[in-house]
Amino acid sequence: MTKPSALLLVLLASCAGAAAQPAAPALNEQQLTGMRIFNQSCRVCHTKPLLTAGQQYGPVLSKDTLGGDASALRDFISNGTPRMPGFKLTYTPAQIDAIAAYLKTVPAPPASPQ
Numbered sequence: 001m002t003k004p005s006a007l008l009l010v011l012l013a014s015c016a017g018a019a020a021q022p023a024a025p026a027l028n029e030q031q032l033t034g035m036r037i038f039n040q041s042c043r044v045c046h047t048k049p050l051l052t053a054g055q056q057y058g059p060v061l062s063k064d065t066l067g068g069d070a071s072a073l074r075d076f077i078s079n080g081t082p083r084m085p086g087f088k089l090t091y092t093p094a095q096i097d098a099i100a101a102y103l104k105t106v107p108a109p110p111a112s113p114q
Contacts, residue, residue, distance in 0.1 A: 027102070027105060028101075030097070030098045030101045030102075031098070031101050031102045031104075031105055032102075033095065033098040033102075034095075034097075034098035034099040034100070034101050034102025034103070035102045037091065037095055037098060037099050037102075038061075038099055038102055038103070041087065041090070042058075042061070042099070045057040045058040045084070046058040046059065046060065046061050047060070058083075058084060060109045061103050061106065062103065062106040062107060062108040062109060063103065063104045063105065063106055063107065063108060064108040065103060068104075070100050070101075070104065073100045073103060074093075074096050074097060074100045077096050077099055077100065078093075078096055
């Protein structure tokens with residue numbers, strides 16, 4: 001088998017595997033803005049570190065957070081808690097709405113075994 005033929009087979013196999021993957025839903029402009037802000041300000045506490053054995057400080061956030069109530073989520077982000085800073089002085093109401101809109105696109109994590 002020649003090198004170009006082998007390369008073509010590898011490319012075709014990888015394309016076939018990629019085509020079998022379900023497509024992620026496209027995010028609208030507001031959700032993309034929310035994802036960007038989440039990555040800048042929220043990810044540090046609400047996702048598990050990948051490169052270290054560090055701990056995750058806050059809970060995993062998803063569309064089911066606070067029972068899926070977007071209003072409660074916006075209030076929580078704005079005002080914070082004793083363990084989480086509020087962001088009403090950092091972000092505009094539209095930016096906080098964008099974070100909530102993005103979180104509504106994040107699937108709920110699988111239930112952990114008891």
